[in-house]
Amino acid sequence: MRRREGDGCPVAGALQLIGDKWTMLVVRDLALGPKRTTELIAALHPISSRTLVGRLRDMERDALIERRDLGGSPPHVEYALTERGRLLLPFLEALRKLGESLDCNECEDRKERLGEYCDACPRNHTEPQPQRKTPAPRRERDDSIVLL
Numbered sequence: 242m243r244r245r246e247g248d249g250c251p252v253a254g255a256l257q258l259i260g261d262k263w264t265m266l267v268v269r270d271l272a273l274g275p276k277r278t279t280e281l282i283a284a285l286h287p288i289s290s291r292t293l294v295g296r297l298r299d300m301e302r303d304a305l306i307e308r309r310d311l312g313g314s315p316p317h318v319e320y321a322l323t324e325r326g327r328l329l330l331p332f333l334e335a336l337r338k339l340g341e342s343l344d345c346n347e348c349e350d351r352k353e354r355l356g357e358y359c360d361a362c363p364r365n366h367t368e369p370q371p372q373r374k375t376p377a378p379r380r381e382r383d384d385s386i387v388l389l
């Protein structure tokens with residue numbers, strides 16, 4: 242994402258840092274711990290691998306996440322929130338509550354449709370978790386993009 246020079250307003254600066262909806266959804270999915278690129282793609286469907294990799298690079302440059310190269314063959318890379326990235330968690334919770342207040346979407350609708358709440362949803366901690374569905378395998382062409 243291209244960044245403009247700020248006007249000195251903290252609100253404008255924070256909005257520039259957050260960027261777009263994918264940033265906060267990545268934060269949501271990393272809130273409970275590190276994830277591999279393929280796990281993020283599956284959780285953030287319909288994001289393209291190109292868009293995800295771009296957002297991850299922006300977030301790493303902004304010190305919101307860290308990329309951990311764990312080596313191996315095939316390469317094993319994980320992303321985790323930094324302390325700076327964790328500062329976004331109260332904002333994420335406020336967005337969830339706002340979405341509920343405005344009747345944007347309902348957690349119960351998601352559970353009915355997908356069989357589970359979002360990983361970061363507080364409702365996950367009040368009842369036993371259902372078995373996670375295994376995501377459909379990605380086409381090999383997409384995997385080559387992700388592993389760059």
